[in-house]
Each structure stands twice: as C-alpha cells, then as structure tokens.
Amino acid sequence: MEYPIYLDYNATTPVDPEVLKVMIPYFSTLYGNASSRSHPYGWVAEQAVELARDQLSSLIGARSKEVIFTSGATEAINLGIKGVFEHYKGEEQHYISCVTEHKAVLDTLESIRLKGASVTILPVKSNGDIDLDLLESNITPKTKMICLMWANNETGVIHPIDKLIKIAEKYQIIFFTDAVQAVGKIPVDVKGVHLLALSGHKFYAPKGVGALFIRHNHHLPKPIAMIEGGGQEKNFRSGTLNVPGIVGLGAAAELASQVMYEESERLIKLRDYLEMRLTAIQGTVLNGSQTLRLPHVSNVTFEGVEGDEFLRAVNQHVAVSSGSACTSISPKPSHVLAAMGIESELGRSSLRFSLGRMTTKEEIDQVVKNVIDTYHSLLL
Incomplete structure (x- = not known):
C-alpha cells in the first residue's frame, strides 16, 4: 500500500x-x-x-x-x-x-x-x-x-x-x-x-x-x-x-530539549511556505491568530467545496485532518472553528496541516500540488 x-x-x-x-x-x-x-x-x-x-x-x-x-x-x-x-x-x-x-x-x-x-x-x-x-x-x-x-x-x-x-x-x-x-x-x-x-x-x-x-x-x-x-x-x-x-x-x-529550537525554526519556514502557496489560491482563508501560534500548524479554509468529499479526496495523497483526531469521526464541523465565528459549511471545508520532524520541502511542494489539483477539481 x-x-x-x-x-x-x-x-x-x-x-x-x-x-x-x-x-x-x-x-x-x-x-x-x-x-x-x-x-x-x-x-x-x-x-x-x-x-x-x-x-x-x-x-x-x-x-x-x-x-x-x-x-x-x-x-x-x-x-x-x-x-x-x-x-x-x-x-x-x-x-x-x-x-x-x-x-x-x-x-x-x-x-x-x-x-x-x-x-x-x-x-x-x-x-x-x-x-x-x-x-x-x-x-x-x-x-x-x-x-x-x-x-x-x-x-x-x-x-x-x-x-x-x-x-x-x-x-x-x-x-x-x-x-x-x-x-x-x-x-x-x-x-x-x-x-x-x-x-x-x-x-x-x-x-x-x-x-x-x-x-x-x-x-x-x-x-x-x-x-x-x-x-x-x-x-x-x-x-x-x-x-x-x-x-x-x-x-x-x-531529545526534544536538544532539537526543539532548531527544529522549530525549520518548521516555521516550511509552514510559512505552505501557507504562502495555499493562500495564494482564490477562495482560501487562513484561520487563527497569526501573531502567537505553534511553529508547525496551519488551518486553512477552502471555500466552495463540500467538506467531507474534499477531505476524503485530499487524504488520497496527503494525510491531514479537519480537526482534532478525537473528534474526526464526527460529521459535525470543528467546535473550535465554530467558536471563532466560522460558518458550519466553511468549517467542514477547513483542513489542519501539522508538520513534523520528517517533513521536507519536497513533500510540501507535492502537498501543495495535490491539494490545489483536488480543490480545483471539486469546486462547486
């Protein structure tokens, strides 16, 4: 597989x-x-x-x-x-x-x-x-x-x-x-x-x-x-x-105490690069405060697609989620995004990208291509 x-x-x-x-x-x-x-x-x-x-x-x-x-x-x-x-x-x-x-x-x-x-x-x-x-x-x-x-x-x-x-x-x-x-x-x-x-x-x-x-x-x-x-x-x-x-x-x-600072800087660069590429697409919105946040997390709304269908299609190529792993089995939109005033339909079409130690620049480029292709293929 x-x-x-x-x-x-x-x-x-x-x-x-x-x-x-x-x-x-x-x-x-x-x-x-x-x-x-x-x-x-x-x-x-x-x-x-x-x-x-x-x-x-x-x-x-x-x-x-x-x-x-x-x-x-x-x-x-x-x-x-x-x-x-x-x-x-x-x-x-x-x-x-x-x-x-x-x-x-x-x-x-x-x-x-x-x-x-x-x-x-x-x-x-x-x-x-x-x-x-x-x-x-x-x-x-x-x-x-x-x-x-x-x-x-x-x-x-x-x-x-x-x-x-x-x-x-x-x-x-x-x-x-x-x-x-x-x-x-x-x-x-x-x-x-x-x-x-x-x-x-x-x-x-x-x-x-x-x-x-x-x-x-x-x-x-x-x-x-x-x-x-x-x-x-x-x-x-x-x-x-x-x-x-x-x-x-x-x-x-x-191990974390030894690599945390260097890894954080590396992930910030990859995260910012991912966000720059994704938010350049018309119909995307970055969710959450941009001033004080974790170095490896991006939450992006993709307007104009049906959430469950979009997530399933994206997950053929990229393992991401639409919210907490503990609530991913629920068809309901994220309670976090709802609390931030994001409409139900947009909450369901939002993806959380969380990067890690094994994430590479080459992978981010491939992710961007797959997500963009999938998004455009499903636009209503």
Missing part, C-alpha cells in the same frame, strides 16, 4: 528511532516491575522510571517529585479536574474554561457540572484568542480553577500563559493547562502553573503514556486520586507502571 504524505503530526507522531532503541530492552531483558523493590529486576525498572521522571521534569522546568505518570493526557486531565473537584467536595465550586478547549477538558468539566459545580465556558475572539478582561470579570469568590490550554490543537493559537498565571495568582486560584500540543515543540516552563497535562505520543514518544505535573509546596490543594489500588505514583495514580512507555517518554523529552 502506498501511504499518503503525513501532515497530521498533531494527531500523533511516530516513535523516534532513538526513543525506540532506548525502550526495547524494557520489553524483553529488563522486564521488571518498578514496584518490585526486593530484587534487581525491580530495582533496574525503578531506576529507569526515575531517570525518565528527571528527563521529563527537566524539559518543563519542574522538580522530579512533581511529575506523575499516567496513561496519557486524557487521564491526566480527568485526574486534575475531578481530583480538585473531589478535594473541594461539599463546597460551592466554580470553574472557568473556554469554548475552544479539547473535548477531554470540556467533557470532564461537564461531568463535574452534573455533580454540582458551576462552570463558565468563555467565548473566544475571531482569531481564537481569549479576552483576558472577560476572564477576570467572571472570577468569583467560589472560583476554584482556571483551565485553559497552552496551545490549540486545531489552529496552533498559543494562549498568553504568563498573563493567565498572573491572573490566577492575583485571585489565588488553581491554574490548570492542557499543554499536550506545546510540550516538546515549544519552550514550556511550569513556573506559576499548578497543574499541567501532557501526552507522549504528541512528541515522538509511544502512545499510552503521559503525565500530570502537580505543583508542590504551595497552599493551593493537590487533586485527590481517581484510581486507587497499590499506591503507585505517590498515591496520585495507582496501577503497575508502563515502564517501556515511561522510558520512551523520558527519552523523547531529552
């Missing part, structure tokens, strides 16, 4: 060969359980986990003890939000987020709303930015958490994290950020952040492993565990640790 050119790195990334090389022994010869502390097999596994914890914490500016390994960002988000809700159980609780968050956040907030929490979902501007004055005006004495993503998975828009941290500190509120699309791609520093979720498979680690950063030595509370059992991960998340996956996550974090 001849695969299309892959430009869906926001959905997932391949495991980097260097990462895979480090992981392999922990599937076979070094197969110990990290909780088996009475013999060398367990000791080796535990040491590998702690090294990975050091590697990941170094990437995000945390202390090792503040990193809790999970099965991925969705679990980390559930632990962060539901765990805080459980801590404040019996009190009136208010949470603030925004409409362009990932469904993992929005659905989890809806879950605690059904259990009695008050939830404010803020709108966004037409470029995907949030109104900080509106955010601040919605804070009440009952507000427990501000939950806003670091960078948007569909448009690449980066929220002003420093300003959000200052607002949270001013009112002594927990600030929780879904940093899935930011960690390993742009500099991330958890200073001032209370909770941060990340996922390994978004930056060349394997699927099925992620982490939750939990700020220590602060008077604001930590979340209560959602999974109980053996007391692993400092009692925040019980369950036998995925040692090979965690080793891979650590190795990917270390």
Whole structure:
C-alpha cells in the first residue's frame, strides 16, 4: 500500500528511532516491575522510571517529585479536574474554561457540572484568542480553577500563559493547562502553573503514556486520586507502571530539549511556505491568530467545496485532518472553528496541516500540488 504524505503530526507522531532503541530492552531483558523493590529486576525498572521522571521534569522546568505518570493526557486531565473537584467536595465550586478547549477538558468539566459545580465556558475572539478582561470579570469568590490550554490543537493559537498565571495568582486560584500540543515543540516552563497535562505520543514518544505535573509546596490543594489500588505514583495514580512507555517518554523529552529550537525554526519556514502557496489560491482563508501560534500548524479554509468529499479526496495523497483526531469521526464541523465565528459549511471545508520532524520541502511542494489539483477539481 502506498501511504499518503503525513501532515497530521498533531494527531500523533511516530516513535523516534532513538526513543525506540532506548525502550526495547524494557520489553524483553529488563522486564521488571518498578514496584518490585526486593530484587534487581525491580530495582533496574525503578531506576529507569526515575531517570525518565528527571528527563521529563527537566524539559518543563519542574522538580522530579512533581511529575506523575499516567496513561496519557486524557487521564491526566480527568485526574486534575475531578481530583480538585473531589478535594473541594461539599463546597460551592466554580470553574472557568473556554469554548475552544479539547473535548477531554470540556467533557470532564461537564461531568463535574452534573455533580454540582458551576462552570463558565468563555467565548473566544475571531482569531481564537481569549479576552483576558472577560476572564477576570467572571472570577468569583467560589472560583476554584482556571483551565485553559497552552496551545490549540486545531489552529496552533498559543494562549498568553504568563498573563493567565498572573491572573490566577492575583485571585489565588488553581491554574490548570492542557499543554499536550506545546510540550516538546515549544519552550514550556511550569513556573506559576499548578497543574499541567501532557501526552507522549504528541512528541515522538509511544502512545499510552503521559503525565500530570502537580505543583508542590504551595497552599493551593493537590487533586485527590481517581484510581486507587497499590499506591503507585505517590498515591496520585495507582496501577503497575508502563515502564517501556515511561522510558520512551523520558527519552523523547531529552531529545526534544536538544532539537526543539532548531527544529522549530525549520518548521516555521516550511509552514510559512505552505501557507504562502495555499493562500495564494482564490477562495482560501487562513484561520487563527497569526501573531502567537505553534511553529508547525496551519488551518486553512477552502471555500466552495463540500467538506467531507474534499477531505476524503485530499487524504488520497496527503494525510491531514479537519480537526482534532478525537473528534474526526464526527460529521459535525470543528467546535473550535465554530467558536471563532466560522460558518458550519466553511468549517467542514477547513483542513489542519501539522508538520513534523520528517517533513521536507519536497513533500510540501507535492502537498501543495495535490491539494490545489483536488480543490480545483471539486469546486462547486
């Protein structure tokens, strides 16, 4: 089978060969359980986990003890939000987020709303930015958490994290950020952040492993565990640790710290070149803020074509998406683009291009040709 050119790195990334090389022994010869502390097999596994914890914490500016390994960002988000809700159980609780968050956040907030929490979902501007004055005006004495993503998975828009941290500190509120699309791609520093979720498979680690950063030595509370059992991960998340996956996550974090800046510059040039070529076509519009965004993401609307048909035709040659991978099975237009005021029909005919380490200039030229040819063949 001849695969299309892959430009869906926001959905997932391949495991980097260097990462895979480090992981392999922990599937076979070094197969110990990290909780088996009475013999060398367990000791080796535990040491590998702690090294990975050091590697990941170094990437995000945390202390090792503040990193809790999970099965991925969705679990980390559930632990962060539901765990805080459980801590404040019996009190009136208010949470603030925004409409362009990932469904993992929005659905989890809806879950605690059904259990009695008050939830404010803020709108966004037409470029995907949030109104900080509106955010601040919605804070009440009952507000427990501000939950806003670091960078948007569909448009690449980066929220002003420093300003959000200052607002949270001013009112002594927990600030929780879904940093899935930011960690390993742009500099991330958890200073001032209370909770941060990340996922390994978004930056060349394997699927099925992620982490939750939990700020220590602060008077604001930590979340209560959602999974109980053996007391692993400092009692925040019980369950036998995925040692090979965690080793891979650590190795990917270390690799990201080494190549991030150079790779970011390379991807910005490729992304800008892609956008220049595509937006030169009559009937195309670039979506999202053009001032502060991820270096590798472009979201483009193609007017005058039927969305599902266009996506299927483009995917014969180029693997792209029309939104989040978690919602790509839905025929509905992107909730992110809808929140930005983009009409349903145009939202469905929008494509997200997300570039990665393996993307080349030659591939971009081929992508542009295939997309343009497909677009012109389907124009209504």
